[in-house]
Amino acid sequence: MAIEIRPARGDELDQLGLLTSYVYGGAFGDGPDNLPAQSQRPEWTLCAFDGAKMVSSFSTFPFTMRANGKATALGGVSVVGTLPEYRRRGLVRKITTQAFADMREKGQSVAALWASQAAIYQRYQYALATQLRHYSIDTVDIAFHDDDGGSGRVIRTDVTAGLDVIREIYKTFIADKTCYLHRARVMWSNNALQPSEQDGPVEVAVCYDTTDTPCGYVVYTLRSGRVDHEARSQEIKVRDLAWLTPDAYRSLWSFLARHDLVGRVTWDSAPLDDPAMEYFREPRMLHTRDNEGIWLRVVDVAPALEGRGYDTSAKIVIGIADDSLTPWNGGSYELEVSPSGARVSKSDATPEVALSLKTLASLYCGFRRARDLAHWGYLEGSEGAIAKASQIFATRHAPHCPDHF
Numbered sequence: 001m002a003i004e005i006r007p008a009r010g011d012e013l014d015q016l017g018l019l020t021s022y023v024y025g026g027a028f029g030d031g032p033d034n035l036p037a038q039s040q041r042p043e044w045t046l047c048a049f050d051g052a053k054m055v056s057s058f059s060t061f062p063f064t065m066r067a068n069g070k071a072t073a074l075g076g077v078s079v080v081g082t083l084p085e086y087r088r089r090g091l092v093r094k095i096t097t098q099a100f101a102d103m104r105e106k107g108q109s110v111a112a113l114w115a116s117q118a119a120i121y122q123r124y125q126y127a128l129a130t131q132l133r134h135y136s137i138d139t140v141d142i143a144f145h146d147d148d149g150g151s152g153r154v155i156r157t158d159v160t161a162g163l164d165v166i167r168e169i170y171k172t173f174i175a176d177k178t179c180y181l182h183r184a185r186v187m188w189s190n191n192a193l194q195p196s197e198q199d200g201p202v203e204v205a206v207c208y209d210t211t212d213t214p215c216g217y218v219v220y221t222l223r224s225g226r227v228d229h230e231a232r233s234q235e236i237k238v239r240d241l242a243w244l245t246p247d248a249y250r251s252l253w254s255f256l257a258r259h260d261l262v263g264r265v266t267w268d269s270a271p272l273d274d275p276a277m278e279y280f281r282e283p284r285m286l287h288t289r290d291n292e293g294i295w296l297r298v299v300d301v302a303p304a305l306e307g308r309g310y311d312t313s314a315k316i317v318i319g320i321a322d323d324s325l326t327p328w329n330g331g332s333y334e335l336e337v338s339p340s341g342a343r344v345s346k347s348d349a350t351p352e353v354a355l356s357l358k359t360l361a362s363l364y365c366g367f368r369r370a371r372d373l374a375h376w377g378y379l380e381g382s383e384g385a386i387a388k389a390s391q392i393f394a395t396r397h398a399p400h401c402p403d404h405f
């Protein structure tokens with residue numbers, strides 16, 4: 001029987017639950033109503049069916065992402081899986097190809113995902129866009145080299161009552177950043193505020209400045225018996241942390257440091273430009289490790305580049321290599337950018353820099369600089385053009401996405 005590729009119906013989402021239970025080995029729950037099944041709407045999915053049987057699943061969340069200060073529509077690709085009996089027959093390639101065309105039609109000019117194995121997606125022109133910085137530090141080592149532990153008042157608050165306050169802080173925190181997602185309430189409850197039997201209740205603490213204005217927050221869990229230490233066996237796991245002033249950042253860490261029975265504070269989703277390494281007296285005691293974050297893909301070059309913020313005024317012609325999954329993308333584009341907006345159009349002019357869609361994704365989010373990409377053999381152009389591209393695509397902050405989807 002021919003395989004059909006189409007969105008799942010509402011009464012087929014239980015199959016998506018069972019399929020994802022199996023292919024992810026229970027990581028997101030087992031059974032027809034596991035987390036992936038609960039978080040889907042039929043119209044977001046694109047699945048493969050052998051008769052009535054779902055054999056591949058795929059879905060695209062309609063997210064909004066920050067792109068150097070602008071809000072842009074992002075296709076958040078999730079629940080990619082094929083039953084083992086049907087693997088290596090090109091089903092995910094087929095679905096991905098159709099999904100990119102659908103995203104283009106819906107105005108989602110960039111796509112992103114968390115990859116189980118990067119090899120699957122790099123061939124589809126996804127580039128690494130963010131990393132998750134992991135810290136693990138003993139509270140006795142939380143100290144500032146200049147002895148400034150901040151002057152904010154940090155107060156624990158009820159999770160439900162505190163949500164409105166921390167949502168506002170988060171919105172301001174991400175406003176001029178890149179790759180952070182706009183969080184609907186359900187995203188808060190499925191990520192930062194998701195209860196965990198293993199880690200204990202979710203705690204929220206808000207920092208107020210001297211005028212009583214909320215200026216930062218930390219979401220965390222606290223459990224004892226986690227650290228092999230006679231007196232300080234408790235562990236704090238930071239889930240989410242946002243700050244609007246350096247003083248708030250310092251105050252939040254000082255608040256964590258006041259947990260005398262805590263022998264370890266971990267945070268596994270700090271951004272690469274987090275300032276702890278600069279502020280702390282002994283940065284090596286953070287035991288920093290960087291892990292892969294999200295992978296990003298440019299689905300439609302012109303609207304993607306127009307949908308992003310720029311901090312410089314310049315003009316450049318870029319040449320994008322042909323791509324079999326999104327054939328509309330290949331060719332030359334003229335970009336005219338300024339802090340007030342960008343105009344991007346197809347052009348007959350000779351490109352000043354030539355690159356693949358994957359390299360464009362690295363540039364788009366500011367994860368890589370044009371100069372480094374040229375140095376590594378991923379971008380071609382004159383010295384002057386490479387310098388211009390480096391300036392045009394620079395982002396104000398390191399791209400970051402702490403939310404899993």
Ligand SMILES: CC(C)(COP(=O)(O)OP(=O)(O)OC[C@H]1O[C@@H](n2cnc3c(N)ncnc32)[C@H](O)[C@@H]1OP(=O)(O)O)[C@@H](O)C(=O)NCCC(=O)NCCS
Pocket residue numbers: 023024056079080081082083086087088089090091092093094113114115116117119120123
């Ligand atoms: C990954 C997975 C979804 C692929 O499904 P599939 O229907 O077999 O996919 P396809 O046959 O279309 O293969 C997709 C491409 O990825 C490649 N690929 C698949 N698995 C791969 C792997 N483990 N490592 C490297 N490449 C891989 C294939 O060679 C193919 O490349 P091509 O399109 O250039 O020919 C499937 O193996 C699976 O369900 N794995 C377990 C769950 C998982 O990892 N999901 C991804 C979550 S982000």
